[in-house]
Amino acid sequence: MVNTLQWVFGALIIVTCFLSALYSFRSRRTNDGLQRGLYASKMNISMGLMLIFIAIIQMFLFSGSSLRVVIGALFFLLGLFNLFAGMRNRSHFTRLMK
Template sequence: MVNALQWVFGTLIVISCFFSALYSFRSRRSSDVRLRGLYASRMNISMGLMLVFIAFIQMFMFTGSSVRVVVGALFFLLGLFNLFAGMRNHSHFARLLRQ
């Protein structure tokens, strides 16, 4: 069971890392400011998910030391901040693209 969860979280981390790099590349290569912001917000969402998945691995998969729990909690909070900021920016830039 634990081994299966490690594989699932590991796969989710790799996928979210891939999408984060993809949207970062697209954001830097885009000439339109609205598309650049949209891709940057998607990169923030992907990075936030990646940090949340890393935090889950840190806090739930290994034996609990206080340092590991604190680092996991920091990754979780930073991931949630990136996730919510990316979602807010995504709605803003998507609305700009519709106009």
């Protein structure tokens, strides 16, 4: 069971890392300001999910040392902040595009 969860979260981390890099590249290459903001917000959402998945692996799937739990909690909080900021910015830029 634990081995399966490690594979699933590992795959999710790889996918969100790829999406984060893709949206970062797209936001830097576009000339339109609205598209740039939309791609940057999608990058923040992907990065936030990636950090949350890393935190879940750190805190729950390995033996619990205090340092591992603290680092996992920091990643989790940073991931939540990125996720919230990305969702807020995405709603703002989608409203501007309409």
